[in-house]
Amino acid sequence: WEPTFTIHGFRYVEVMGVGKEPSLEMVTGRVMHSAMPPTGSFECSSELLNTLHRNIIWGQRGNFVSIPTDCPNRNERLGWTGDIQVFVHTAAYTMDVASFLTKWMVDLTDAQSDAGVFPDVAPLTPFIEPAFSKGSPAWGDAGVIVPWSIYRRYGDTGIVARHFEAMENWMAFIRSNNPDHLRRNATFRDYSDWLNLDARVDKELLATAYWAWCAVLMAEMAEAIGRENRAVSYRRLFDSIKNAFIDAYVFDDGRLKSGTQTAYLLALDFDLLPEDLRPVAARHLVADIESRQGHLSTGFLGVRHLCRVLTDSGHNDLAYRLALEETYPSWGYSIRQGATTIWERWDGWTEHEGFQNAAMNSFNHYCFGSIGEWLYGHVAGIQEASPGFRKILIKPYPGPGVDRCRAEYHAHVGRIAAEWSNSNGEFHLNVEVPPNTTATVHLPVRRDAVVLESGGPAERSEGVTEIDRRDGVVSIEVGSGRFEFEVR
Numbered sequence: 001w002e003p004t005f006t007i008h009g010f011r012y013v014e015v016m017g018v019g020k021e022p023s024l025e026m027v028t029g030r031v032m033h034s035a036m037p038p039t040g041s042f043e044c045s046s047e048l049l050n051t052l053h054r055n056i057i058w059g060q061r062g063n064f065v066s067i068p069t070d071c072p073n074r075n076e077r078l079g080w081t082g083d084i085q086v087f088v089h090t091a092a093y094t095m096d097v098a099s100f101l102t103k104w105m106v107d108l109t110d111a112q113s114d115a116g117v118f119p120d121v122a123p124l125t126p127f128i129e130p131a132f133s134k135g136s137p138a139w140g141d142a143g144v145i146v147p148w149s150i151y152r153r154y155g156d157t158g159i160v161a162r163h164f165e166a167m168e169n170w171m172a173f174i175r176s177n178n179p180d181h182l183r184r185n186a187t188f189r190d191y192s193d194w195l196n197l198d199a200r201v202d203k204e205l206l207a208t209a210y211w212a213w214c215a216v217l218m219a220e221m222a223e224a225i226g227r228e229n230r231a232v233s234y235r236r237l238f239d240s241i242k243n244a245f246i247d248a249y250v251f252d253d254g255r256l257k258s259g260t261q262t263a264y265l266l267a268l269d270f271d272l273l274p275e276d277l278r279p280v281a282a283r284h285l286v287a288d289i290e291s292r293q294g295h296l297s298t299g300f301l302g303v304r305h306l307c308r309v310l311t312d313s314g315h316n317d318l319a320y321r322l323a324l325e326e327t328y329p330s331w332g333y334s335i336r337q338g339a340t341t342i343w344e345r346w347d348g349w350t351e352h353e354g355f356q357n358a359a360m361n362s363f364n365h366y367c368f369g370s371i372g373e374w375l376y377g378h379v380a381g382i383q384e385a386s387p388g389f390r391k392i393l394i395k396p397y398p399g400p401g402v403d404r405c406r407a408e409y410h411a412h413v414g415r416i417a418a419e420w421s422n423s424n425g426e427f428h429l430n431v432e433v434p435p436n437t438t439a440t441v442h443l444p445v446r447r448d449a450v451v452l453e454s455g456g457p458a459e460r461s462e463g464v465t466e467i468d469r470r471d472g473v474v475s476i477e478v479g480s481g482r483f484e485f486e487v488r
Contacts, residue, residue: 155388
């Protein structure tokens, strides 16, 4: 039996009326999703992280069916905008989502109101309108974030040009309702950091932070399509929002008005703090995590930034500790309970409370899988240094609990690979850089370390040049080819 006009996510199948106990061979499960070639692979010495990566991919498979749904298994299955803007960066590592999300952006702009409002879900169907048509902060902002993400990952300015007017209308709508550069007048709904754990972020702080980030993205996209005057305008807008944010929400000691993990993560990642307060704010973030015995409290919006910001701010060991944690709440906790996809809620099921409310408790919901961006970009170290990976950054961050890692990403420019091992005081890194590109390779070194290099079996179009050595990292510029580095 197979339905014609619908699909359903499932893990268990009940078979009745066969007269005897069915065998596994009697049932075939069909995996259905939109055609998206796999582009990423990740494997490391931690089986927990390997399982987490597999769960992320299965969650993406189950939800990327014509539109990016929130879950495949219950009566909702809507194209929630907040969910996809958080996950898009991970999704574009694991699969080629260029066509899939280019099509979905048409759904989103089709649903935009005459006033410029992007909705909370797209497509926006009559039976859910007007409840989700008002464009909440971080949800409606997907109308800016998703095109920018596709542009950055694939170098596609077409999606930017096609939707630039719609994005401008959204930004104009926000500005017209918030003339003092604080996003106090949000629209109908405000979900804040959805499904956080007793750590509710100040809604105005969160909304303002996202507005500031959207201004930065708009400036970059405007410049990419030759709209320099608009780029200048959006840079000025960001400066005004940042100044207002600091005045309203940042104290002199680096604390934030809303001292949650997500508040610090957004302020740090979106560059909304004075430079001298950034390390101080990072320490406040660490203190909050430590006060929870090394556990997270982030919801949908904060979780994407958690490990990345910790690593980038000099707290890489803590990022690994969170990623490898197995007690509640954590990714490892759900895996220890047998999860094969990403849960919607940290407490979807717990040993002490059992199941959450069935009305909103999906066990296949990709949002918390946004940690995949950290796995590829920081653990393996593969990042784009320019749109479309014409310039590549290879910057792995080894950490406690993982002594080797290997990842590949098949960009539109070709195959990028990084493989490292870290043991017995030696760090080894193998890198593959595709033709017609260059890469900057960052190697973690001690002050007295010696860096050895060999070209490997492939011809190099350009040589190897050390360009910098500071703060425990040596930076090396390479052309296309295969390279082997050893740090002793």
